[in-house]
Amino acid sequence: MTTLRFSAVQIAQNRQKIEVIRPSDKVSDYFGVNVFGKEAMRTHLSADMFKKASEAIENGAIISPEVADAVASAMRTWAMSKGATHYTHWFQPLTGAPAEKHDAFFDIESNGEVIEKFSGKSLVRQEPDASSFPSGGLRATFEARGYTAWDPSSPAFLMVIEDSITLCIPTVFVSYTGESLDYKTPLLKSLAAIDKAATAVCELFDRDVTRVSATLGPEQEYFLIDKALYLARPDLVMAGRTVFGHAPAKGQQLEDHYFGSIPSRVRNFMIDFETEAVKLGIPIRTRHNEVAPSQFECAPTFEEANLAVDHNSLLMDVMEKVAERHNFKVLFHEKPFAGLNGTGKHNNWSLVTNTGKNLLGPSSKAKENLQFLTFFVNTIKAVHQHAPLLRAAIASAGNDYRLGANEAPPAIISVFIGQELSAVLKELEENANVKVEKGDNLYMKLGIDKIPPILLDNTDRNRTSPFAFTGNKFEFRAVGGSANCASPMTVLNLIVAEQLTLFKQDVEAEMTKVDKREVAIVNVLRRYIKESKSIIFEGDNYSDEWVAEAEKRGLPNIKSTPISLKALISTEAIDLFERHHIMTHAEAEARYEVLLESYIKKVQIESRVMGDLASNHIIPVAIAYQNKLIENLKGLKELGIETDSTATVKEAIIQISKHISAIQKGVHEMTEARKAANNLGSTAEMALAYEQKVKDAFFEEIRYHVDKLELLVDDQDWPLAKYREILMIR
Template sequence: MPISMTEQCDADKLTSIYDSDTYGLNAMRETLPSHCYKKIKEVMATGQSLDPEIADMVANGMKEWAIKKGATHYTHWFLPLNGLAAEKHDSFISIFPGDDRLLLEFSGMQLIKGEPDASSFPSGGIRSTWEARGYTVWDATSPAFIRREKNGATLCIPTAFCSWTGEALDQKTPLLRSMETVSNESLATLSSLFQENYKKVFPTLGIEQEFFLIDRQFYLSRPDLINSGRTLIGAKPPKGQEMEDHYFGTMNSRIISCIQEVEWSMWKLGMPLKTRHNEVAPGQYEVAPIFERANVASDHNMVLMEVLKATAIKHDLVCLLHEKPFAGVNGSGKHNNWSLATDSGVNLLEPGKTPSQNARFILFLSAIIRAVDIHADLLRASVAVPGNEHRLGANEAPPAIISIYLGSQLDEIIRSLINDEKSQDLTQSQGDNNMSLGVKGFPPLPRDSTDRNRTSPFAFTGNKFEFRAVGSSQAVAFPCIILNTVVAESLKFIREEINREMKQHSKNYAFNLVIKNVLKQHQRIIFNGDGYGQEWKDMAHERGLQNLRSTPEALANLNSEKNVKLFSDSGILSSVELNCRQMVLYEIYCKSITIEAKSLNEMITTLIIPACFKHQKNVAESLNSIMPFVQSQKSFPQPLAQISHLQDLVESVNHLSDANSKLLASIKHSKDVHDEKVLATYLSQTVIPIMNEVRKHSDHLESIMDDSYWPLPKYSEILFMR
């Protein structure tokens, strides 16, 4: 079918604007001297440090480019531990000494290093609040970009953020450290065992982002959405997602107009958004990009969340990124498709067509299986955010039990290796002690030979692993840090074990022995069935796998002796930095649940109970108005419906009021608990159950009250009206 003129214009426009607001290689080639361009290109490709001698040239080129794009200010854009992006804007303006001339300046030092006030960012006790100094350092491997607003533009420079004493106060610093570590361990493994030499191995991410879009007027009428990002009360509507008519359905014109504007914005920023569609729940949607290097993908996803929220408002909508904004319908996740790729583009999780490629694939797969089994507690902790408590294991998302899904074909091969079946012999000798390292009878695996098991938190999907347990509101950096770290440690362990066995046995035998032992010891983590059923919970318990349902339970393991040693030995996080992250996550959890509890208490007190009283009065007055007539007529039927309804109202309001009083008392008691760990457990085990009780009575009242008296927009309006 021929392309229309309009389609051709759109295609040309997309080609011309893609990456146009990013100071990437194209912009650098046009603004930098050739020798400077070659050096910065090498820095971006390998992650090496930037030569200070070319910093001024890069800064000047970046400034001139940004000014032409309309930028008057620049900011060191960084990711503190609160899970959000942070920025401090400075203008390019300067005054020449002794003159009134206005200059526009931006030096190499200003590019590489900044000094924002760090006093109000969470630090987990690393420093006192009066120690305000913090530093930002440019991440040259993640391109600077332009962010546009109605009245101007700002040059955003992705940076790392650390305290004045040198500890990492952000997500980017340990992410870059973990990327370097997993690269080094991968390179060492490839070189020593397979004679494959590369310059770099990069973790890659493809991040599927789910979210809700609702009408802004409904949002502004719901204090719970404004304060906490989710509805704390709300009865189930007559229709939810039962008809399964929203998933992959035709997109509403208002919605697609909003998402299209998001796409154009992200394409300009060099983020290759490829997919958009309706998700399962009404009002829920998903967009997904092509794979990128982990640190760039992390930055792009943070920008995407900001653009989604800002663009939605332009269309009189609100974007909800909470993992579970509405009860009774599916919540939102952020599926992290993770893999390892060499600098030449080889995907190390791609099943091979040659024996050597298959052996390489089996080794990396075995390392991941071992890593996930030993460090399942860390992977669970990495997704331990308040919103995920409502989502994980709720028949829409993976359970809190961490397991690996491989698919039937790959699982059969793994079982054959464990059981030492000759038809699936792992290695083949080729004379001069070079290894063929194939799996005899191992057929070439097509990329889509495995199902995308929705019930698995960590599923192999052809040439990558999909970490489905990550929450939709999360910064992806921390789960990626954990994954990079544990896989690096496992690669090192397997390589050293093979080298140790090679002192007594042939290379082939040592490889075969170590891989078989690793798979045998850690096969318990593999599960290919339905993760939602009670049968899996029972089986997981028998296997010794943890089922950490609450955030406090999951976070308790973060700084265990095993984990402190893991991060300290790898140099990715010191014990101080790891403890800091645990305390910040506890703090975020406590503040989030406290805000929810206070918001719920206030809504019930000031909105719901007064509305119930008005309705009670109306029913009582209606009943009183006919009672004289009923009593005067011996054969007239009693108004049992009104009596029953009034009785239900009074009893339910009493229950609601009592539960709300308990909630208020629990909130007051929580103020006396000063240890964050103890407080988190108290909120989880005491306050949240009371909140659930309050909601139960409120939702019942919503379902029986006159609609005109209910003071809040209902689910049937919020989810379906566009």
């Protein structure tokens, strides 16, 4: 094992950067070349079929078999012209990773003749095995049939892996009986819900608005380490994070990595994956060093939320594949290294009308600002009302390590809006009045003269806030780095849709009491501000003072995934899911089971890895080194040498012995606790036991003693690659 560590370090130190050549100096020359988008459709479809297909896609209408056949034929022609030999329905099951089953572009006719073929039926639907994916009990093992169904709103693309090219068709994934088994299906339903509710509210301000789309720009953080060092750490390979490892002398305390010069090997990797992403139509624009050593970030421009979710999942896949050819390993785990910043996926969310108006963008016009304040306040109200459900949407074993530590937002859901907008809401709540002049000129005075010229960047940024307004959007910062964005975005769309629906009803009721619609809107907004202002917090979310203050305000602080997930099956949540046709009661219960099972398995794997490394790698090395010290001490005594150094050696032997005993005891008891947890009746009980009786009871304790041994045992003997070696990329 020692040989493996130093061999890996040597390999990593001698790595040379892989040269990368862009297809062109202009991104516009190759943006989307591997996407069957509008231009490819226009080129390969007749004018009539292109019009029918485009209208159906834009309006969310059912595509006729005739049009589906035409699109399928055009897709095949386009894909084969690019070298594709197979196609697949690309879907996002509840495993959290994209899935695909490849089929060749050919069929055998009854006369034995082989022909190239891809029909509309094959485009629209496939039947992958549904029994082997997580279903939370919706499907039994023997009930294998499931369906993938084409999502025309997300364009097909080509996945190029060396000499293999496959046409990938984004799809939903449902069971034989129609229940959703993926992330995309509820997301699409939530997008329909927010469209309906937001459009109805927009009618109060602008009747030209006929559609509202949620937009998303997910920033992606990640760690990048050399592949050889990754393979020298069994915990990284098996669990995605290091279960042991003492902090290096130099970590992130000097704050010199953030926005620093990007190492040449990393820069070439970035250029390479960005090139591949751009070819796939992913509008990746930003790259930089993050706070922790070997941590980086990339970010795209905003897109329609469904497409953005697909693109983020695809981007992660592309990054992992490109990392292989650069001899890197990408880590998306929320907390791969103790004591260093965790990895998040900041979801920048907004609402845009078909007329091009950003509903969360302040305006210089009073009437438009009332519309802005309407959507702004309703979003805050939605987060306040449904904070536990929003917290459940980001719950995972990995994110539990991250939330509340090293610049990650805490488990307390709060909203940051900045001093200026806080002042605006305060004035609106306490002093607002509306004056409506005759004629076309509408003048509004909301009690503060600064409202009309609210500026786009009139808010500071609060990196500690889990849900922050950043000028023309809300940034949901608490989403984990490895998460599928669909889950938090489904909940956010849903709760805002629910709140906007209630707002429309409240305004209509208020209009029976007042003469003007604007007065009714302001009156309702004032009430909402009073009801939800407790969730607004402008200070340091990491502080102990905020934890105490949040408790006074009645805000939930749910640090545990097993407990947090209960919000998914609360009576309120089930009613909400069913009323907006997002999920049935059975589907919600199934997801709860799937997420609990995932939590159990991940903690179980970490526990097993910890036990294996401690018992089979750390303790034998520690004992061997201890024996060396004992022999050394014996030799000194035989020579009659008694000095301070002999006392030091003796103390080291005693300390090593204590740590070994503590590790052995901890691993044994942890194993017994795991066995006890496995024998519990329900999944919920098991998950809670794995959290409290296994993870919380033993992980930190065992780690403490192993990390102490790392400082005591001779560096030449230590079996695991150390943080200082893993995290320093040339």
